[in-house]
Amino acid sequence: MEIKTLKSFVAVATFSSFSRAAKELNTVQPAISRHIAALESELKTQLFFRTSREVSLTASGARLFKDASALILQVEQTKQAVQRASQGQIGTLTIGYLGGAVLSFLPRLVRQYIKSHPNIDVNLVEMTAAEQVEALLDQRIDISLSRPMPEQYAQSYTSFEIYKDKLVAVLSLDHPLAQCASIQLSDIQHEPFILFDRESAIGLFDGIIKECQIAQFSPRIIHHPKQMQTVLTQVASGLGVSVVPSAIQDLRSDECVFVPIDGMRDTLPLVLTYQTHRASPMAKDFAQLIHQHCDEIKRQQK
Structure with a gap:
């Protein structure tokens, strides 16, 4: 059962017309007819009552219409969610941090990040330097605010000094x-x-x-x-x-x-670290925000 076939079915059911369904989907009526025939063959049941004057749903068709409509909506919502996630508009950002090392700047910059990314769920997890290394390797955190990564792992990560x-x-x-x-x-x-x-x-x-x-x-x-x-x-x-x-x-x-x-x-050195090739758009956006404020943070520490 393909989404394209289900869309043809839902369009016919909605407009009670094969010709109007074809017009709505920017295709030709024979293509719509083939889709409906394929569905009825696959499901081994009749989905429409057809007369020369009208097209109406059978009981089986009415059930399929309800489920197919919900499925198509879910597919469209999923597409939009994936596209927004790829653009860093929705998702979850988990940040590991050294408690005493970031109190002077992290809360303020997280608030700023949330303001510009209102649909991102930000998790802050206080961790020791050793715990952050393990969490980065296990992909349990997206961003580390800690000491430099051990040399044996450093080549797989992007870091800059704060x-x-x-x-x-x-x-x-x-x-x-x-x-x-x-x-x-x-x-x-x-x-x-x-x-x-x-x-x-x-x-x-x-x-x-x-x-x-x-x-x-x-x-x-x-x-x-x-x-x-x-x-x-x-x-x-x-x-x-x-x-x-x-x-x-x-x-x-x-x-x-x-x-x-x-x-x-x-x-x-306090450094920000994230995985070079697997970093999410959210992680890159947050890293860019921190980088933009590095000079200001350095002045605060003097």
Whole structure:
């Protein structure tokens, strides 16, 4: 049963006329007659009562008319939906992000994106850097706002840098160094360290350890939480000190102070990443929006 044949049937049923159906479909009456004959042969039933004066539906024809009309409408709606999806007008966009790294710009730009793409469902999923790598590989997210992809996967993805972040020390309010304008990393070498879990952010953890080695000490790590907010809570409670990306200050941290560290060599790029050959139009549109605001975002981070 082809859609073209069903359209001929619905047109004859609607106009009660083979000639009017042919005119409506911009074809000839013999073609309409062949379509109806083929349908009746396939279904092994008569669909119309035909007289010299009128054409009317049989009981079987009336049932087919109801279902065929709904099916044709569904096909047309599907065509339109697919075309709109291919143009990035409808669909779902899932964005993975590092919580503290994007609070200064992501909410505002997502609102802007939704305003210009009102029929796109946007999902925001907070993930660690490691989780975002897996989610990109499994195609569970369309956009990643995280650290650079591991080199073994990078060639299959398109990325651009949004801004570079710096590492800062996190101290409790009553820490002796809390009021300093800046410190040396070696100033806290004898303190217990609370560092974000390495498996969740390998680049961050290894970068901090590298800086400690340059400062000629190995940190005594007593806790390694899997949530950055937990790091701040433990530091605020006086359990130790930490080193984190500067953007983490946007998280709730009333009981902590963030102190610049002199001479830090390592920086943490925040990058937007999406799959090069499978990116949806929605993902490309969102990436373009972020790219257009990169200079503004960089200025905010200074």
